[in-house]
């Protein structure tokens with residue numbers, strides 16, 4: 113959905129650059145709306161399963177690592193800050209600073225994935241991976257298995273989005289460093305920012321659902 | 329009518345004749361034709377399955393195919409017709425071709441995304457073809473759990489992957505249209521000067537964008553559940569099969585509006601043109617389109633009255649379903665009022681459009697029966713339901729598709745088809761359709777269940793009528809293929825505006841040049857400036 117490049121307007125189907133930038137941004141917002149519905153299915157599934165297996169979800173929720181989860185939340189929120197700074201730098205045309213903030217954002221994203229990967233590894237060792245290695249037993253096992261099924265699907269899909277985001281940011285950082293963007297033209301960075309913040313918002317919902325509500 | 333485009337500008341067809349020039353095009357008109365060819369292919373695949381089904385049902389015994397094969401036949405018919413023909417049918421072809429023309433733009437907002445959506449469609453279609461070659465899928469197009477996740481021995485994962493993928497082509501098309509309508513309108517083309525065809529596609533796009541992701545995720549969950557034996561739908565694993573039905577119908581009821589709203593857009597254009605009168609109650613038409621799209625999101629539970637859903641939920645869903653009938657009826661009233669005292673001409677597009685109104689009304693009214701809780705308990709899962717939704721989808725959406733095909737064929741190809749043949753085709757299709765599906769209402773009302781290939785002998789007369797009707801209907805589909813093909817080379821040249829229609833798409837040559845207009849058009853008045861009783865511009 114990137115803008116149509118910087119070719120001369122005469123050969124473009126847009127009337128002017130402003131129309132092009134507004135269209136691209138608007139398109140990104142609509143794409144994010146579809147993403148909300150995409151994740152929405154999983155949130156609905158979580159809600160229904162939680163109502164039906166209240167006890168099991170409370171038990172299962174104590175098996176996630178609240179410390180690592182909280183650290184990851186901090187990492188991701190910080191990355192949203194650095195992303196916002198990158199967009200700001202891009203909009204005033206600070207090429208090198210923009211690239212630097214983008215790189216930092218990507219690094220924080222990778223850090224998040226590393227921590228998340230470590231958590232998944234721990235879950236694997238504890239036999240908490242439904243369908244592949246699930247060792248939890250007891251009367252609540254089916255509900256616990258559902259909890260961890262949703263946990264893996266939702267954090268997995270989130271991690272997939274994050275991975276795509278990191279790759280896009282890497283490309284943007286490269287382009288920014290090479291001077292492709294200016295104060296007049298930096299829409300791709302704005303779009304990347306929107307996407308990145310969206311991923312962050314999803315995590316803000318995942319974090320309490322899987323790490324917090326069952327602990328009291 | 330003045331022609332804005334300069335003489336001698338090459339048309340979008342003569343812009344390049346190589347296969348490569350088509351497969352790498354970003355021209356919305358060429359992409360529309362790519363879609364046209366693809367959906368024709370899948371229409372024929374699904375129609376072949378339908379033919380087998382009707383042939384099997386000629387006799388009460390299961391003598392042509394066994395029950396497994398029969399299950400696969402109606403599944404393939406449903407899956408392919410719904411996702412590979414009906415959903416993209418009008419939007420991806422005529423919507424794609426016409427929206428930029430109608431709003432005076434050079435192209436859609438994101439031409440590359442537009443082409444990508446066709447490739448995504450093709451990839452999804454490839455999965456379906458592979459599914460068929462591998463041996464098919466037998467779950468019904470509804471993919472109900474836990475049958476799909478646990479018990480079916482057919483190629484469920486391949487099939488849902490195909491539908492998952494094709495969903496994204498529909499999302500991207502919807503996204504493209506929304507941004508195009510918002511951002512690409514020509515100077516003077518205000519929101520309430522937009523043709524109803526564009527409004528209809530705008531409403532459709534909202535549904536595409538907001539409903540399709542839900543289906544995609546739900547199907548992905550089915551695939552995972554089937555693969556790993558763990559998930560949220562199978563009751564044996566602690567899941568909830570009703571949750572699947574909620575999610576499935578959250579998409580699949582609005583999907584009906586993805587099919588019918590564009591059809592309403594087509595019919596609005598055609599009725600007003602061949603009555604030579606402005607559409608009656610233009611603003612009401614716009615608001616009803618939006619109301620149908622919005623309320624359509626809140627009625628999905630009417631598919632689950634007998635699924636064990638709460639009785640009170642059933643009552644609310646029933647009431648809301650009745651509510652959708654109001655904007656739908658407003659549209660029918662306004663089409664009728666447009667005809668009133670108009671200079672009505674019965675050209676082929678008009679015949680199809682009038683057929684649409686009758687069949688859509690029939691399908692809509694029987695929909696009210698099905699939305700009524702008590703009646704639905706009796707009628708659910710019978711042929712009554714089958715007849716109802718075929719009246720909407722085939723009687724409604726497909727009739728409108730043919731109306732659009734005949735109305736804009738001169739614009740797309742620059743040629744006129746033989747008028748007499750076309751009118752005959754419309755009448756054959758109308759008769760064949762009613763003969764095929766009306767008996768199914770009766771059979772269903774008398775209690776014949778759907779999805780069985782063996783049935784009690786007392787239903788044979790109705791089934792023979794229906795199968796006979798299917799042959800007539802088949803002729804009705806074949807005729808346009810033949811004379812339209814003929815017209816490509818032999819048809820008379822159409823000129824820019826053969827119908828004397830208003831609308832920007834008629835003010836540029838047929839077929840239009842690559843960027844549609846030689847200079848950006850400027851719009852100065854409301855749409856549909858037809859003069860009743862006046863000259864018809866010919």
Ligand SMILES: [Cu+2]
Pocket residue numbers: 580581584627628630631
């Ligand atoms: Cu419905």
